[in-house]
Amino acid sequence: xxxxxxxxxxxxxxxxxxxLWIVGCGGDSGGTPKYATKKRPASTESQDSAxxxxxxxxxxxxxxxNQKADGWGTLKGTITLAGDIPTxxxxxxxxxxxxxxxxxxxxxxxxVNSGNRGIKNVFVYLGKKPDEVHPDLVEASDAVVDFDQKNxxxxxxxxxxxxxQDLNLxxxxxxxxxxxxxxxSSGEANPLLPAGADPQKFKFNRKTRNPVPVSCNIHPxxxxxxxxxxxxxxxxxxxxxxxEIPNLPSGIALDLRVWHEASGLVDSAxxxxxxxxxxxxxxxxxxxxxxxxIDVSSLDVE
Amino acid sequence: MKVCxxxxxxxxxxxxxxxxxxxVGCGPVALPERYQAREVPVTNDGELAYQQVEGMNxxxxxxxxxxxxxxxxxxxxxDAPASLKVSAKSxxxxxxxxxxxxxxxxxxSGAGNGPTAPFLFPKPRDYRLGLYxxxxxxxxxxxxxxDLLNTLRIGVVGTSMPAFSLLDEDELHALVDYxxxxxxxxEVEYVVMEVVADEDMDESELLEIAxxxxxxxxxxxxxxxxxxxxxxxxxPEFTEASVKRGHELFVSADLQCAACHGYTGRGDGPSxxxxxxxxxxxxxxxxxRIAPANLTLGLYRGGRRPVDLYRRIHQGIKGTPMPVLRxxxxxxxxxxxxxxxxxxxxPYMDLDPIVVETTPAASPAEGD
Numbered sequence: 001x002x003x004x005x006x007x008x009x010x011x012x013x014x015x016x017x018x019x020l021w022i023v024g025c026g027g028d029s030g031g032t033p034k035y036a037t038k039k040r041p042a043s044t045e046s047q048d049s050a051x052x053x054x055x056x057x058x059x060x061x062x063x064x065x066n067q068k069a070d071g072w073g074t075l076k077g078t079i080t081l082a083g084d085i086p087t088x089x090x091x092x093x094x095x096x097x098x099x100x101x102x103x104x105x106x107x108x109x110x111x112v113n114s115g116n117r118g119i120k121n122v123f124v125y126l127g128k129k130p131d132e133v134h135p136d137l138v139e140a141s142d143a144v145v146d147f148d149q150k151n152x153x154x155x156x157x158x159x160x161x162x163x164x165q166d167l168n169l170x171x172x173x174x175x176x177x178x179x180x181x182x183x184x185s186s187g188e189a190n191p192l193l194p195a196g197a198d199p200q201k202f203k204f205n206r207k208t209r210n211p212v213p214v215s216c217n218i219h220p221x222x223x224x225x226x227x228x229x230x231x232x233x234x235x236x237x238x239x240x241x242x243x244e245i246p247n248l249p250s251g252i253a254l255d256l257r258v259w260h261e262a263s264g265l266v267d268s269a270x271x272x273x274x275x276x277x278x279x280x281x282x283x284x285x286x287x288x289x290x291x292x293x294i295d296v297s298s299l300d301v302e
Numbered sequence: 303m304k305v306c307x308x309x310x311x312x313x314x315x316x317x318x319x320x321x322x323x324x325x326v327g328c329g330p331v332a333l334p335e336r337y338q339a340r341e342v343p344v345t346n347d348g349e350l351a352y353q354q355v356e357g358m359n360x361x362x363x364x365x366x367x368x369x370x371x372x373x374x375x376x377x378x379x380x381d382a383p384a385s386l387k388v389s390a391k392s393x394x395x396x397x398x399x400x401x402x403x404x405x406x407x408x409x410x411s412g413a414g415n416g417p418t419a420p421f422l423f424p425k426p427r428d429y430r431l432g433l434y435x436x437x438x439x440x441x442x443x444x445x446x447x448x449d450l451l452n453t454l455r456i457g458v459v460g461t462s463m464p465a466f467s468l469l470d471e472d473e474l475h476a477l478v479d480y481x482x483x484x485x486x487x488x489e490v491e492y493v494v495m496e497v498v499a500d501e502d503m504d505e506s507e508l509l510e511i512a513x514x515x516x517x518x519x520x521x522x523x524x525x526x527x528x529x530x531x532x533x534x535x536x537x538p539e540f541t542e543a544s545v546k547r548g549h550e551l552f553v554s555a556d557l558q559c560a561a562c563h564g565y566t567g568r569g570d571g572p573s574x575x576x577x578x579x580x581x582x583x584x585x586x587x588x589x590x591r592i593a594p595a596n597l598t599l600g601l602y603r604g605g606r607r608p609v610d611l612y613r614r615i616h617q618g619i620k621g622t623p624m625p626v627l628r629x630x631x632x633x634x635x636x637x638x639x640x641x642x643x644x645x646x647x648x649p650y651m652d653l654d655p656i657v658v659e660t661t662p663a664a665s666p667a668e669g670d
Contacts, residue, residue: 092578095561128501176558178625182587185431185489189441190618192625194556200629205518209496217584217623218558220577255500 069249071284072134076244079124079237079258080117082269083296086110091221093152096175100152104221108157110262110301111239118241119294121158122266123211123227123259125234126248127277134247137232144168144201147214147226149177149193154214154224158261160234161226163207169193169200176218181226183212204228210259210276225261250282262299269295337366337373337411340430340491355499362494365505365512370487373397373410378483379516383524386483388447389476393483396476403466404477412484414588422462425590429481430488432519433587433621436604441617441626443529444522450478452605460601486519531613534635540643545651548644551637556630559641562623566653567597567645573623587621594623600649611642 088107093100111120148155148170161167169179171193179200180190187204211225227234235243248254256278258266265276272278272292282288340362371377376393378386389396401410407426409415414428427434436453437445454474457465466474493515497508538544552559552567562584564570574594576583586592595603604610604619615638618626631637 095572176556176630178558178623180623180625184587185492187442188433188587188621190623190625191441192558192618192627192630194630197629198632206493209500217573217625218561220573221579223579 068252069130069132070251071249072247073250073282073284074244074246074287075248075254075256075280075282075290076242076287077289077291078116079119079122079241079243079291080293081112081119081296082293085112085114085117086296086299086301088301093221095219096152099173099175100219103151103153104219106153108153108223110260110299113239113241116240118237118239119260120237120239120241121225121260122237122241122243122294123158123160123225123234123257124237124243124245124278125160125227125229125257125259126231126245127255127257129229129231130233130249130252130254132249133231133233134249137247146170147179147224148172149179149216149222152177152216152219152222154222157224158211158236159224159226160211160236161228162232163204163228163230165203165228167202167226169202171195171197177216177222178218179214180217181212181214183208183226183228186212186228206230210257210265211261223261227259248282250284250286252281254280254282256280260294260299262301263294266294267298269293269298334373334410337363337487340411340413340495358498361498361505361508362491365494365508366487366491368509369490369512369516370483373401376480376483378486379513379520381513381517382520385447385524385527386486386520387479389472389479391472391476391479393479396480396483399473399476400480403469407462412481412488418462424461424592425588426462428488428588429485430492431587431621432485432489435619435621436610436614437526437620438531438613439526439529439617440531441620444526446526446530447475447478447482450481451475454478456605458603459606460599460603482523486516486523489519490515531617533609533612533616533639535639537608537612537639537642538636540646544640544643545647547637548640548642548647551641552644557627557641562594563597564594567648569594569596584623586623592622597645597648608639608642608646611645612638615641615645 088109090105091107093104108121112118113120144166145159145161146168147159150172152173152175155172167181169189169191171177171179174195176192176194178190178192181202182188183204186206186208187202189200189202191200191202193200207230208226208228211227214224214226216222233245233248235245237243257276258268258273258278259276260266266273267275268278270292272290280288280290340359369377369379371393374394374397376397378393387393391399400408404416406416406418407414407422408429409419409426412429414426416426419426432444434445434449436458437443437449439445439449451474453463454466454469454477456467457463466477469477490512494508494512497503497511503511551557552563553565560571561573562569562571564574571594574584583591584593595601600606602611602614604614614624615627616631617628618624627638
């Protein structure tokens with residue numbers, strides 16, 4: 001009698017401790033990686049899937065790497081607005097009115113040419129550095145880029161540059177500005193530039209994935225965007241919505257990216273550009289024209 | 303006991319079980335082999351920076367684990383400079399110390415997302431940006447080891463960050479070792495994330511990029527000691543005239559201190575308000591709401607020594623709207639000290655906003 005009870009006791013004890021072991025100490029077993037109690041099985045699983053994924057990816061990579069660029073081609077085009085051109089509210093100027101009011105009240109969030117519907121300040125750039133860069137463009141990245149402000153407006157509202165270039169921060173106003181570049185881990189700066197201040201140099205630590213904001217806390221309406229890439233293939237559309245990127249590698253699928261401040265990554269009306277991704281293949285020695293519309297409903301404008 | 307079994311009372315069986323369970327107790331929680339996957343960053347437009355691709359987190363975690371290990375067995379990259387790990391403790395021991403003292407606010411991966419974090423304002427620091435606000439170094443430099451040690455020793459006054467002055471020196475160094483580890487790891491992770499999102503690469507290329515990135519980050523940490531800002535002029539005597547001069551500068555159009563901190567230093571200047579254009583309050587680089595310091599409180603988060611205030615003014619505060627003010631003092635570097643003296647005096651002054659606002663703002667060029 002006693003021995004069978006003892007057996008039962010041992011069995012129960014064993015079962016219960018197993019249960020405790022599995023449940024853990026009040027930990028959730030929802031499968032989230034944080035504080036996962038089942039250490040080994042979960043991680044080997046994810047490890048396996050990681051290697052599986054990577055082998056898949058490297059297979060894909062090998063396929064695309066076999067295609068080599070066969071020359072150089074130029075991409076040009078126009079980015080236009082589909083739908084009614086929205087009227088944006090004017091910027092309210094409450095500070096340094098005498099200096100600022102003349103120009104700063106223009107709302108630059110979306111600038112559309114009323115004649116040809118071209119959208120200004122759209123960034124078009126290659127998402128990654130290509131294997132080869134056209135010899136003419138290798139050297140072109142040494143110049144210093146001026147970044148000035150006048151009448152409380154950044155003179156370059158949308159600036160694309162090479163990451164090796166220096167930004168020369170200037171102030172042409174008789175009032176103070178602080179130029180706050182928020183590149184996160186790509187590099188941050190926030191110098192105060194009083195009237196007549198010496199130019200301040202700034203260099204990004206590394207390329208920015210997308211354009212990063214530049215602002216002035218003294219004049220909160222001031223806004224600009226800067227893109228720094230580790231290759232020379234970028235452009236910003238002009239007041240006609242036109243852009244041109246010369247001497248891109250041809251014969252391979254180019255992964256371009258399209259970005260505008262009113263939408264972030266752009267979706268085009270015709271579906272050519274999805275979440276900012278635009279795939280284009282150029283022919284050697286040909287200037288290819290590729291244009292598309294952006295529907296006004298995809299832009300975040302009041 | 304015997305009676306209990308003979309009578310077949312069911313609950314009696316549980317006595318040894320409960321006794322055993324209480325002996326086992328809540329032992330050490332098994333650590334995950336890798337850190338929690340990083341959330342996809344949100345851009346300034348409130349959009350996700352990129353689309354999650356299946357298997358992406360596993361790929362990133364695989365590369366990160368290869369270089370930095372997991373929370374249980376953290377390691378620095380093979381080429382880590384010796385100056386980044388000073389404590390006699392191993393990095394695993396440091397990590398264990400971190401989990402005892404820091405993890406509940408700063409989180410396992412240093413993301414500032416520990417279980418206590420949602421209840422705190424300001425938020426615990428997210429180390430992964432590699433940005434630290436209160437440093438002795440120039441605006442684009444990393445903090446020195448001494449800066450982080452100081453933050454541990456005295457805490458950050460006016461916030462939830464306590465002083466850890468009861469830990470011994472080696473334990474403090476161990477925590478700094480681990481914070482630097484998490485910081486470098488976080489920055490490399492971000493780059494790996496971007497690369498995985500954008501580019502089609504195999505694991506060895508990815509690893510190479512991550513190792514390069516880690517090296518350049520670690521070099522920046524190592525060089526921070528060379529970029530310590532020392533005052534350009536010795537501190538003048540703290541006099542009424544110095545405070546008065548500081549006041550003039552504080553409200554001047556050139557310096558624009560009052561734009562954020564207000565004319566009376568309460569942190570209620572016009573630029574501290576919600577931006578009418580964007581509808582957003584002032585934000586820091588972690589996208590958290592940030593208020594200009596209320597200088598009437600006399601609480602200085604980055605330290606209250608005059609040199610601490612001098613550095614905040616001269617080189618600004620990293621990741622925040624507080625700018626680098628150096629260029630405003632190019633003709634009179636000593637003026638920085640006068641502003642320091644005024645800031646030190648604000649809590650004891652009876653500043654009248656109306657009187658100050660009607661006084662024409664003095665320009666430092668005209669002064670002295």
